[in-house]
Amino acid sequence: MIWCLCSFILKESPMNAPFRHALPLLDNDVLRTFVAIADTGNFSTAAEAVLRTPSAVSMQIKKLEDQLRTTLFLRDARSVTLTPHGEMLLSYARRMIALSNEAVSRFVMPELSGVVRLGAADDIAERLLPSILKDFSAKFPGIMVDVTVDMSMKLRRRMEEQRLDLALVNYSCMSQLPVGEVVYQDRLVWAGAKCGTAHLRDPLPISIWEEGCIWRQAAVNGLEQMKRAYRIAYLSSNTMAQRAAVVSDLAIAPFPRSYITDDMVVLGSKEGLPELMSFDIRLLSAPQLSVPAKAVAERIRDAYVDYEKAAA
Helix, strand or coil, rough: CHHHHHHHHHHHHHHHHHHHHCCCCCHHHHHHHHHHHHHCHHHHHHHHHHCHHHHHHHHHHHHHHHHHHHCCEEEEECCCCCEEEEEHHHHHHHCCCCCHHHHHHHHHHCCCEEEEEEEEEHHHHHHHHHHHHHHHHHHCCEEEEEEEEEHHHHHHHHHEEEEEEEEEEEEECCCCCCEEEEEEEEEEEEEEEEECCHHHHCCCEEEECCCCCHHHHHHHHHHHCCCCCCEEEEEEECHHHHHHHHHHCCEEEEEEEHHHCEEEECHHHHHCCCCCCCEEEEEEEECCCHHHHHHHHHHHHHHHHHHHHHHH
């Protein structure tokens, strides 16, 4: 009698109810939507990324929250942020999607594996390359991309020595020796801190890199032609360090127009500064590209097309 009563209590206890049913299976498509929202911080932007309507995305997240019996996002009028449970799920979701991609690629694209040697100028490596490679890694997990960050001039030399398969370099539009494929066109401008005064100082403090950098050459030539006194206040190959000098109002610097952020302003003739040049971002390719290298090159082209559309 006692055994029967214990057995009945074990079966009927609410604490044991979840063990009577199989755990729900998480849908990879829903997890992709969840990750897109976490990455963009916006349901509408995420909906565009996963090719769904905002209402469909909202329904997917509601279904996911119902499955997990928790709240994954905190919503306000302009953005969404992850809850602690949402942050926990994000780690699992990224791993599950990556594992799914890897498994599928073994069957669908078994030949797409290997190592691709990619070079990139510092500003490109900082601003655009991380998102390009992140997206590429998700789609082609069997391909490893080894990245070399250096000056454009040195990357061209590495290409000539066949030490790289691909390289993204900055290239002057005025050059008489065009090489590679133009994937984006930009303009060099003077960048200063918002509400800053560095451009008023004499001599003018500038932040640039060493000889061989086309941005340095354009900046120095322009200042010398108009006889504007200057001093090199910061000498760094790292654009993040140069940017720090600019936003701190310690110097101004020649930057791509696309690199100007809300804490910077474009300076020009009104501030007594010379106009700078236009330049290309070019993709250099080895004569005989492997299939994985061709896949990387195609993803780079697509990324710049998307970037240009977003900037328009």
